Amino acid sequence: GQCITHCPVGALRERDDTEKVWSAIADKNKTVVVQVAPAVRTAWGEELGMKPDEATVGKILDACKRMGADYVFDTTFSADLTIMEEGTEFLKRFTEGELKERPMFTSCCPGWIRFIKSQYPHLVRQLSTAKSPQQMFGAAMKTYFADKIGVSPEQIYTVSVMPCVAKKGEREMELFHGEYAGHDIDAVITTRELVKMIRSAHISPGTLKDRESDRPMQQGSGAGVIFGVTGGVMEAALRSAYYLLKKENPPADAFKAVRSPEFQANDGVAEAEFSIDDVKVRTAVVSGLGNTRALLDKIERGEVHYDFVEVMACPGGCVGGGGQPIHDGKELAFDRGQNLYCLDEKAQLRFSHENEDILVMYQEYFEKPMSHKAHMLLHTEHVNAD
Numbered sequence: 001g002q003c004i005t006h007c008p009v010g011a012l013r014e015r016d017d018t019e020k021v022w023s024a025i026a027d028k029n030k031t032v033v034v035q036v037a038p039a040v041r042t043a044w045g046e047e048l049g050m051k052p053d054e055a056t057v058g059k060i061l062d063a064c065k066r067m068g069a070d071y072v073f074d075t076t077f078s079a080d081l082t083i084m085e086e087g088t089e090f091l092k093r094f095t096e097g098e099l100k101e102r103p104m105f106t107s108c109c110p111g112w113i114r115f116i117k118s119q120y121p122h123l124v125r126q127l128s129t130a131k132s133p134q135q136m137f138g139a140a141m142k143t144y145f146a147d148k149i150g151v152s153p154e155q156i157y158t159v160s161v162m163p164c165v166a167k168k169g170e171r172e173m174e175l176f177h178g179e180y181a182g183h184d185i186d187a188v189i190t191t192r193e194l195v196k197m198i199r200s201a202h203i204s205p206g207t208l209k210d211r212e213s214d215r216p217m218q219q220g221s222g223a224g225v226i227f228g229v230t231g232g233v234m235e236a237a238l239r240s241a242y243y244l245l246k247k248e249n250p251p252a253d254a255f256k257a258v259r260s261p262e263f264q265a266n267d268g269v270a271e272a273e274f275s276i277d278d279v280k281v282r283t284a285v286v287s288g289l290g291n292t293r294a295l296l297d298k299i300e301r302g303e304v305h306y307d308f309v310e311v312m313a314c315p316g317g318c319v320g321g322g323g324q325p326i327h328d329g330k331e332l333a334f335d336r337g338q339n340l341y342c343l344d345e346k347a348q349l350r351f352s353h354e355n356e357d358i359l360v361m362y363q364e365y366f367e368k369p370m371s372h373k374a375h376m377l378l379h380t381e382h383v384n385a386d
């Protein structure tokens, strides 16, 4: 393999998993279920000569179906699920006084998880226990969805299309569910591998149509879409935390101060403080591991204090991920990120807690955020040793 030098996650090997996916598609005993992460839609069209507004997620879903996937979903759905769990967890840890000394950190970026475990092991307990949207979706596919379509978890083969090389390692995380012990996710392909598959299937981009995600995990909010850009997880979580506290929605853009349009300004850190009634929440958002180290050292020296911190290993967040198309010397993370903010602005649904398919799934399966079942399937305890 070739070493991906622009990937901040370290000496990751470029692993090609497209053959694994083709074999699963060819296996009649497998039900192949695909999810596509938010950031992928901002970049896949670059290599296929499509304009940003032509290269929709609906066309990726269509391509996956035409290549033989049985069901296709948008990870935006499970980003909303992550917000339900992580937002609830944050408010619980915050109100119980657990974050007085140190903040809670987001946990959806495997590059960051690897970094904190090796460099700041004493901070690992500050991580949210919520699994990432990729892993939560895999868990829901092999339980709730498998039940719905009357197939056993063993028959479900979960594939995710990610902007990220580190997600291939995150996949190793285990899922235990009754008799089933296996993985949430069976194969991860990057945006580049997706493009390779579309090419080898001889699908011409001009023939792709916008296809909706399958039911019953169809809806996704604008809050879920911005997970792919730095600041997005924090903003989505705050929109819902506000609702959980006040029982009414804030204006959808009330928390846009956490966006950091110039990722490299202010050492890559966007700080913001919000008052929700008499509750004051101090937040910081950082991307890039060099910036992250500087921020953690400041926190450790007591120079700054936050309640909730979002960290993404790649500068600009997943839009700039190591699995995205590479253009020599051209930094596209900013434009790709703006694309996601634009999709959020145009979305009918701006709040994760208003995703009706998520609410139905809680009603029928997970009960409520942080329930026993949610803990078993949607959370994980991070431990120091990898």
Ligand code: SF4
Pocket (backbone or CB within 6 Å): 009, 108, 109, 110, 111, 112, 163, 164, 165, 166, 167, 312, 313, 314, 317, 318, 319, 320, 321, 322, 323
């Ligand atoms: Fe992967 Fe996104 Fe983290 Fe980069 S920021 S390592 S693309 S999860």
